[in-house]
Amino acid sequence: MATTRTQPLVLVVEDYSDAREMYAAYLQFSGFEVAEATNGLEALEKAQSMAPDIILMDLALPTMDGWEATRRLKADERTAHIPIVALTGHALPGHSEGARQAGCDAFVTKPCLPDVLVAEIKRLLEPKSRGGDDTGRAARTSTKRS
Template sequence: MAPLVLLVDDYADAREMYAFYLARRGYRVEEAADGHEALAKALGLTPDIILMDLSLPGIDGWELARILKRDTRTAAIPIVALTAHALNGEQERALGAGCDAFVTKPCLPQALAAELERVLQVASVRS
C-alpha cells in the first residue's frame, strides 16, 4: 500500500497543488487546514509521514510537532516542516520542536517529493 501523507497547510491552493502532485507520485494524501484538524487526523489515521506548514491557525506547527512527538501513538511519525520561515535559526527551531526535516517554501514539487522519500527511507531503517 502506498504511504499515507498528512498534508497540513492553511493555504488551500498550496494544499491542492502539493496533494495533486503527491497523489500523481503514488502517495495517498489526507489534508488538514489547521493544527486542530491535523492533530485529530494524525491520531485517527496514523499517517506514514506528516508534511506541515509551521504557521497554522489553532495550534501552530511548532507546538503541534511537540504534541505529536510526546504522544506514543504518533511519536514515530516523521514530520517534514514545509514553511516560508527561512530566517536564521528557524530550521533549528523546527528540528528542536520535533520536525525530522525542513523544506523552505516555495519549493518545486519534485524537490519536496524527493525529501519525503528520503525521510521515509530513513524512518524505515529506524523501525
C-alpha cells in the same frame, strides 16, 4: 476489519487551500495517498486516527500553529514515530533549528519545487521500508536560486 494501504499516506497540513491542493495533487501523481488538514488541531486528530506514514506541516497555522502541533505529536507515543517535514516561508537561520527542536525531522523552505518535496519524503520514508532508523538525520532543503 482493518484496511491495508498499498501506498504511503502523507498528511498535508496547510491552511492555504491553493498550496494544500497543489501538494496533494502532486503527491497523488507521485504515487502517495494523501489526507489533508487545515490547522494544527485538525492535524493532531487526523494523525491519531489515520496514522499517516509522514506529515508535511506548515508552521504558520490558525487555531494551533505547526510548532505546537509538532511538539504534541512527538510527545504522544501513538504519533511520535511519524516523520514530520516542516514547511515554512521563513528561511531565517533560527527557524530550521527551532523546527528541529520542536521535533521536525526535516525543514523545507516554501516555495519549493514539487520534486524536491517528493525526494525529501522518499528520503525520510526509505529507512522505514528497510526497517532502519533515521534519527538525527534532519535536513534543510531550499530551492532558492543564486
